[in-house]
Amino acid sequence: xxxxxxxxxxxxxxxGNDKSIKCEQNLGHDTMYWYKxxxxxxxxxxxxxxxxxLIINETVPNRFSPKSPDKAHLNLHINSLELGDSAVYxxxxxxxxxTDTQYFGPGTRxxxx
Amino acid sequence: xxxxxxxxxxxxxxxxxxxxxxCSYKTSINNLQWYRQNSGRGLVHLILIRSNExxxxxxxxxxxLDTSKKSSSLLITASRAADTASxxxxxxSWYNAGNMLTFGGGTRLMVKP
Numbered sequence: 001x002x003x004x005x006x007x008x009x010x011x012x013x014x015x016g017n018d019k020s021i022k023c024e025q026n027l028g029h030d031t032m033y034w035y036k037x038x039x040x041x042x043x044x045x046x047x048x049x050x051x052x053x054l055i056i057n058e059t060v061p062n063r064f065s066p067k068s069p070d071k072a073h074l075n076l077h078i079n080s081l082e083l084g085d086s087a088v089y090x091x092x093x094x095x096x097x098x099t100d101t102q103y104f105g106p107g108t109r110x111x112x113x
Numbered sequence: 114x115x116x117x118x119x120x121x122x123x124x125x126x127x128x129x130x131x132x133x134x135x136c137s138y139k140t141s142i143n144n145l146q147w148y149r150q151n152s153g154r155g156l157v158h159l160i161l162i163r164s165n166e167x168x169x170x171x172x173x174x175x176x177x178l179d180t181s182k183k184s185s186s187l188l189i190t191a192s193r194a195a196d197t198a199s200x201x202x203x204x205x206s207w208y209n210a211g212n213m214l215t216f217g218g219g220t221r222l223m224v225k226p
Contacts, residue, residue: 040218041199
């Protein structure tokens with residue numbers, strides 16, 4: 001009965017490859033988010049979707065393309081991976097776009113070699 | 114740059130002692146939240162304090178907010194080994210598009226049994 005789940009948990013890949021991370025929430029929430037946590041533990045928002053519509057895009061490189069097939073899923077596709085993309089990526093959801101509390105997934109640790 | 118900055122970055126105490134973590138931020142906020150992150154896991158929401166509140170309690174947690182100083186503190190009383198984790202403050206600002214959480218770098222708390 002996991003609330004917010006992500007796959008895979010670990011992802012190791014070579015520079016230049018394309019990879020995807022999947023996120024699903026079973027909370028019935030309208031809004032989902034992607035965050036990036038760097039090696040110094042700083043957590044920064046990347047995107048937010050509300051009912052499949054992109055509402056927040058925080059100056060993330062075009063190589064990152066989120067996709068929301070339905071409001072329970074928000075996937076993150078990354079093209080031409082770079083060393084600096086190595087981080088832990090967290091998916092989160094909230095009941096609505098103006099709801100304060102967010103629920104986080106367990107994270108996906110991406111390592112680019 | 115990060116909106117919230119936690120202080121100290123790391124804290125080590127004995128079980129039973131109190132732990133105090135501080136957070137400073139730069140811009141006006143609607144509310145401030147504290148999250149806990151256990152090693153290798155996602156963030157878990159602990160407590161929310163609104164900008165018109167000065168103090169809030171939840172179990173062994175006490176949060177204060179001073180909007181004139183743009184600072185907040187989280188106090189964990191009678192700490193337990195299970196409280197060992199990283200603690201993040203997150204400021205919430207409302208935009209036309211929706212809420213946005215901006216996190217600080219976290220305080221790594223170790224509670225020794």
